[in-house]
Amino acid sequence: MSSIQCPACKKPQEANLSNCKNCMFPFTGSEQEKSKHIGLFINKKSIVHDAENAITRSRKILFLIAAYNFLFITVPFISPDMEIDIFAISINVILALGFIMCALLLKRSPMFFTIFPLCAILGLYAANFLYDPDLAMRGIIFKLVIIGSLIYSIYLLQEAKKFNNKFAA
Incomplete structure (x- = not known):
């Protein structure tokens, strides 16, 4: 035949x-x-390209969050009025290094290294809200953009995975 x-x-x-x-x-x-x-x-095949762009965007976001955490590490040392809180500094160091590691390893396992920092960010925001609701509401648009972008990246990765599973050669 x-x-x-x-x-x-x-x-x-x-x-x-x-x-x-x-x-x-x-x-x-x-x-x-x-x-x-x-x-x-x-059109469906373009979702794979969009997912690759989402990985790049997620890496930039994770590096930005790590830089933001490192900024909070240096503020107590620069400002003579603030007292140095070792607990807060150690939490920020751990988070910043975690976000950097996730950004560097994102291409190896995009889904895991996008979900893990998203959960860490959501946990951090929830703890921040429980500690001080007014402080948690500052920069809410910035926080929503970060969370929304990571969630959209997860969605694109899922769609690309479905496409690749169905049409991979």
């Missing part, structure tokens, strides 16, 4: 099929149906 290659997903298919078993490309459809299907397939 002869086989043909699907123009959309590039998988070999039996020649007598009306639709591709992998991506449902309409072999016997009109040119308009075929063009529409390929357009939709390309």
